[in-house]
Amino acid sequence: MTHPASSVTSIATSSTRYRGVSIVGCCLFFFIGCQWTGRNQASLPTRHSVQAEQLLMLSDIRLSKDHPLFQDLNELRLDVARQLHLPLDKGQVVVYLFSDEDKYSRYIETTFPGLPPRRAYFVGTPDQLAVYTYWGDHIQEDLRHEFTHGLLHAALKDVPLWLDEGIAEYFEIAGPNSGVNPEYAQRLAQAIPKGWRPNIRRLEDLENVREMNRDDYQESWAWVHFMLHGSPDGQIVLLDYLRELQATPNPGRLSDRLKAEHPDVEERLLSYLATMATFGTASVSSASEL
Numbered sequence: 001m002t003h004p005a006s007s008v009t010s011i012a013t014s015s016t017r018y019r020g021v022s023i024v025g026c027c028l029f030f031f032i033g034c035q036w037t038g039r040n041q042a043s044l045p046t047r048h049s050v051q052a053e054q055l056l057m058l059s060d061i062r063l064s065k066d067h068p069l070f071q072d073l074n075e076l077r078l079d080v081a082r083q084l085h086l087p088l089d090k091g092q093v094v095v096y097l098f099s100d101e102d103k104y105s106r107y108i109e110t111t112f113p114g115l116p117p118r119r120a121y122f123v124g125t126p127d128q129l130a131v132y133t134y135w136g137d138h139i140q141e142d143l144r145h146e147f148t149h150g151l152l153h154a155a156l157k158d159v160p161l162w163l164d165e166g167i168a169e170y171f172e173i174a175g176p177n178s179g180v181n182p183e184y185a186q187r188l189a190q191a192i193p194k195g196w197r198p199n200i201r202r203l204e205d206l207e208n209v210r211e212m213n214r215d216d217y218q219e220s221w222a223w224v225h226f227m228l229h230g231s232p233d234g235q236i237v238l239l240d241y242l243r244e245l246q247a248t249p250n251p252g253r254l255s256d257r258l259k260a261e262h263p264d265v266e267e268r269l270l271s272y273l274a275t276m277a278t279f280g281t282a283s284v285s286s287a288s289e290l
């Protein structure tokens with residue numbers, strides 16, 4: 001997510017996957033056997049509800065179904081389905097939208113004790129795919145990111161951690177630039193001359209998001225962008241992989257398929273990232289310095 005630096009660092013270093021529970025970056029995903037039991041001392045927002053296709057939003061604040069946020073999320077849903085060839089209407093994603101950070105934080109702290117503070121969480125259970133967040137300055141970006149996780153988990157049996165985050169990072173970007181995160185593009189472009197090199201197998205080995213730093217989020221985003229826009233073969237590999245994930249939770253490593261097409265795929269990604277260096281004008285530090 002394109003958060004302020006402190007939030008990004010926090011998000012990228014404090015999530016985890018362990019038996020029964022899988023926490024994905026700014027999100028967490030429960031599998032069957034989750035040992036956390038909610039202590040619902042703080043209540044969920046239920047005063048208002050809006051149903052919009054796959055999205056059900058329950059909130060403390062009144063939002064019209066005509067609100068641009070719903071239009072944006074529905075367009076995002078269609079875009080995810082179109083670009084990733086995923087089926088629509090595979091499951092509902094419930095968004096619990098609190099009116100302010102205090103109410104949201106109180107609910108998260110009492111229901112999921114020990115979680116680090118985050119602006120939003122995605123929680124998947126066998127019964128519900130849920131997003132928890134609050135109304136704030138980053139609501140569109142946060143909802144796009146979390147809703148993307150919800151759409152992926154609705155359509156797929158499972159999704160590797162790095163790919164889950166890479167796709168969510170890609171789709172959180174609204175606007176006409178096809179998932180380009182200017183800050184990431186600049187950071188990576190600046191890191192390459194300093195010796196940074198992509199390593200998709202290393203990303204694939206990350207099962208615990210506590211191991212992930214912002215460089216890993218950036219690289220995950222970069223691989224997804226490269227596969228969707230920088231390599232026709234990569235796009236085919238990604239779409240085939242996602243199609244298999246609809247039937248099986250573990251179709252093997254995506255990297256094996258990419259390298260079978262192009263053994264030098266990491267060099268190809270580097271060349272692709274070099275073409276993206278002109279995106280964004282923000283003054284940022286090198287990815288290798290993060």
Ligand SMILES: [Zn+2]
Binds near residue numbers: 149
């Ligand atoms: Zn995420």
